[in-house]
Amino acid sequence: MSRNLRVAIIGAGPAGFYAAAGLIKNLENVSVDIIEALPTPYGLVRYGIAPDHQKIKSVSKLYERTAADPRVNLLANVHFGRDLNLAEINKHYDAVVFTTGASSDRSLGIKGENLAGSISATDFVAWYNGLPAYKDFINKLDAKAVAVIGVGNVAVDVVRILAKSVDELATTDITDHSLDILKDSKVKDIYMIGRRGPAQAKYTTKELRELGELINADIFVDKKDLVLDEASQKIANDTRAISIQLTELDNYADRKPEGKARRVHIKFLASPSEIKGSDKVEAIVLEKNKLEPSPSGYINAVGTGQFETLPVDMVLRSVGYRGVKLPDISFDDKRGIIPNDDGRVLIEANGEIVKGQYVAGWIKRGPSGVVGTNKADAVITIKNLIEDFSNIDLTPDSNKNPEAIVQFLKDKGVEVVSFEEWKKLDEYEIAQGKKQARPRVKVVDTDKMIKIAKS
Numbered sequence: 001m002s003r004n005l006r007v008a009i010i011g012a013g014p015a016g017f018y019a020a021a022g023l024i025k026n027l028e029n030v031s032v033d034i035i036e037a038l039p040t041p042y043g044l045v046r047y048g049i050a051p052d053h054q055k056i057k058s059v060s061k062l063y064e065r066t067a068a069d070p071r072v073n074l075l076a077n078v079h080f081g082r083d084l085n086l087a088e089i090n091k092h093y094d095a096v097v098f099t100t101g102a103s104s105d106r107s108l109g110i111k112g113e114n115l116a117g118s119i120s121a122t123d124f125v126a127w128y129n130g131l132p133a134y135k136d137f138i139n140k141l142d143a144k145a146v147a148v149i150g151v152g153n154v155a156v157d158v159v160r161i162l163a164k165s166v167d168e169l170a171t172t173d174i175t176d177h178s179l180d181i182l183k184d185s186k187v188k189d190i191y192m193i194g195r196r197g198p199a200q201a202k203y204t205t206k207e208l209r210e211l212g213e214l215i216n217a218d219i220f221v222d223k224k225d226l227v228l229d230e231a232s233q234k235i236a237n238d239t240r241a242i243s244i245q246l247t248e249l250d251n252y253a254d255r256k257p258e259g260k261a262r263r264v265h266i267k268f269l270a271s272p273s274e275i276k277g278s279d280k281v282e283a284i285v286l287e288k289n290k291l292e293p294s295p296s297g298y299i300n301a302v303g304t305g306q307f308e309t310l311p312v313d314m315v316l317r318s319v320g321y322r323g324v325k326l327p328d329i330s331f332d333d334k335r336g337i338i339p340n341d342d343g344r345v346l347i348e349a350n351g352e353i354v355k356g357q358y359v360a361g362w363i364k365r366g367p368s369g370v371v372g373t374n375k376a377d378a379v380i381t382i383k384n385l386i387e388d389f390s391n392i393d394l395t396p397d398s399n400k401n402p403e404a405i406v407q408f409l410k411d412k413g414v415e416v417v418s419f420e421e422w423k424k425l426d427e428y429e430i431a432q433g434k435k436q437a438r439p440r441v442k443v444v445d446t447d448k449m450i451k452i453a454k455s
């Protein structure tokens, strides 16, 4: 190669950093820019993972090592689609890897879903974790009973945040604005509701156990929900994690309540069919389900026609994140992902390959898997990218110098935040946290973030 291969990675979450790590591990003559819309890197590690799960967030130390490599630059506070378009990317780079995650949410598609007090877990998580646009998303938590729809790890996170006392949360990096609202929370009952049975729940054992360890809340499970049909029994027999989870749930069902401040109820085999209320949420109607295995082996929840009305003042929908279409980039609207063949972007699902475009992480495969899942996923994408460029002679091009894009953005008036500048903000937040024995105090205002980063 007569010059370095120039690669833009759009999105500085786990997938973006694993893609960058893959490139510098396998190519010497490469120059990578990680372009991030927010002034901060790490995506959902900062804005998704629960504040009381600090250990997992330490994965960012690995990403710091990638960012320290001279072949990698972070260009944060640069939004693809607003500050930079595809034509400009094509001018400055040989290849682009989209790692923009899945920032939207799926809806339930039921009556009353848009009533005041019915919100998505995606928004609630963004609020307590300090995504700048969500600072004022909630200004009062006067609900006494909350229905959390979904039994995945995000639903469990949300239940914990609602159930824990402010004293417990005050030792984490939850945002100050959320602590202020949560300290006056009136929440008493939290119902976590799953469409299918306990053998099909999506949470992990560790997260389920944390619900049983809450200092501030008793846990309730109805033994009747734990009676398994034949297909579910087979799953439980064959899958150790599920059999452990069932034992755990059985123990919860046997517990005597200790009169704690809050109550967490786990309900299975129930689908929301309507959210009721005149101008705000007053109740949720649940249809009792039974399970029916399909020929493919998937076990479906089928309504029985029996309904229950649960009086609640708030509904938190946690039924999955969803990718967002990027301007001029193909999108599979049904799946909420960029259509791809092992990371090579396609014009449409099963269509032709779009030369020079790649994808990794949640926008490649949908919102599933833990942080580490994105590593193996990015490795496949980068292997294909490297293969595609292995026989291409890169002719000299002044637009493909790393300085050219920085100058271009500067001329446009974009305030690019570099990795070194982000570290200033990082150190500032950690120093503020130290004063209160917390991991950090997050800055939530974008202008303030940039000011500190540029100081």
Ligand SMILES: Cc1cc2nc3c(=O)[nH]c(=O)nc-3n(C[C@H](O)[C@H](O)[C@H](O)COP(=O)(O)OP(=O)(O)OC[C@H]3O[C@@H](n4cnc5c(N)ncnc54)[C@H](O)[C@@H]3O)c2cc1C
Pocket (backbone or CB within 6 Å): 010, 011, 012, 013, 014, 015, 016, 035, 036, 037, 038, 041, 042, 043, 044, 045, 048, 049, 050, 053, 056, 078, 079, 080, 081, 099, 100, 101, 102, 125, 153, 154, 157, 321, 326, 360, 361, 362, 363, 368, 369, 370, 371, 372, 374
């Ligand atoms: C609430 C929640 C809790 C979780 N908890 C855990 C946990 O405890 N443990 C665990 O292992 N995993 C957890 N996960 C999963 C983990 O966060 C994901 O697997 C991982 O973050 C996905 O990585 P990603 O890079 O694909 O997407 P993201 O982390 O979402 O990163 C995408 C990045 O792209 C940026 N971006 C988007 N659009 C643009 C654009 N147009 N221009 C520039 N940049 C853009 C975003 O700002 C973001 O920084 C959790 C997920 C959620 C939602």
